[in-house]
Amino acid sequence: MWVIFFIFGAIFGSAANALVDRLPKGKSWAAGRSVCDKCGQELGVADLIPLLSYLTLGGKCRYCHKKINTRNFLMELFMAAGFAAISYFSGLGIMGEAVVMGILWVTMIIFVMDAETMLVSDWMVVIWAVLVTVLNLPLTPSLVKEGGLGLLVAAGLIGGIWAVTRGKAMGAGDIEIAAVMGWWLGWPKVAVGLxxxxxxxxxxxxxxLIQGRKKLKSRMAFGPWLVAGSWIGWIWGAQIVKLLIPNF
Ligand SMILES: [Zn+2]
Incomplete structure (x- = not known):
């Protein structure tokens, strides 16, 4: 079963790459064929097979022979491995697994797009929030309380930093990400994630800073770290809380 999801993941990774390339430019993600970003050549079916095209072409465009962004390959590989791992390890049943795979897809788009452009797509954050809500169904009072508290803590903390630094240390997009992170992880797991x-x-x-690639005043995307913290916190948060506070 996990082999099928590995292939699915690679295909979804390919779609995620297209979204990361197109969303910041305001282009419709479904319209138009994919083109090489170096020479503009329209890509054929053989150039668009996830993972395999990149490997058989040696990471270079078939037409202009310039390097294809390595991120394309890494995204496909990571999504393939992620989907396979969710199907293999999570034990959530096919519906739950599909929702978690959707969360991986949308959070990877948020991660890479923020890292590359410092932009956060509102749509992707909304889809993430909807998927988390579906995952929490049926919304029992204790789940709503836990998630609501997590949301308030995370959005409050990141929003507070945003307000105090007047948007210099955090962006408004980080507050959106933190809110969904809190809703997903709930209290106290969100504390671990943050x-x-x-x-x-x-x-x-x-x-x-040490390598001299950034100055103290230059900006760094924080969204990717919130996404990374979300995943680690969601998977291992409960164990980490128990480890730190045995009586919790
Ligand atoms: Zn090219």
């Missing part, structure tokens, strides 16, 4: 986002983002930012 903590990880700051630690991982901090380590990455420090590494860039």
């Amino acid at each position: 903590w990880l986002a700051f630690v991982l983002g901090g380590i990455y930012g420090a590494a860039l």
Whole structure:
């Protein structure tokens, strides 16, 4: 079964690449054929087979022989591995697995698009929120309470930083991401996710500073770290909370 989802994941990864390329330019994601971003040549079916096209062409465009963005391949590979892992490990049943795969898809688009352009697609965040709500069905009072508290804490913290730094340390998009993150993870798992986002983002930012690739005042996308923290927090958050506070 996981082999089928590996192939599905690669196809969804390919679609995610198209969205990351097109959404920031305001282009319709469904309309128009894919073109090489270097030479503008319209790509044929043989150029668009996820994973395989990139490998058989040696990472270069068939027409102009310039390098294809490695991100395309990495996205397809990561989504393929992610879908396979969800089907293999999650044990949620086919409906739950499909929803979690949808969450992986939409959060990867948010992750890569924010990392590359510092833009957050409102649509992708809305779809993420809807998928989380479906995952939480039936919305029991305790789930709503947990998720609502998580949402308030995460959006409150990131929104607070946004307000205090007047939008310099965080963007409005980060508040949207944090809100869905809180709704998804719920309290107290969201605390683990937020903590990880700051630690991982901090380590990455420090590494860039040391290498001289960023200055102290230059901006860094924080959305990708919120997404990474969300996933780790969702998968291992409960164990991490128990480890840190045994009596919780
Ligand atoms: Zn080309």
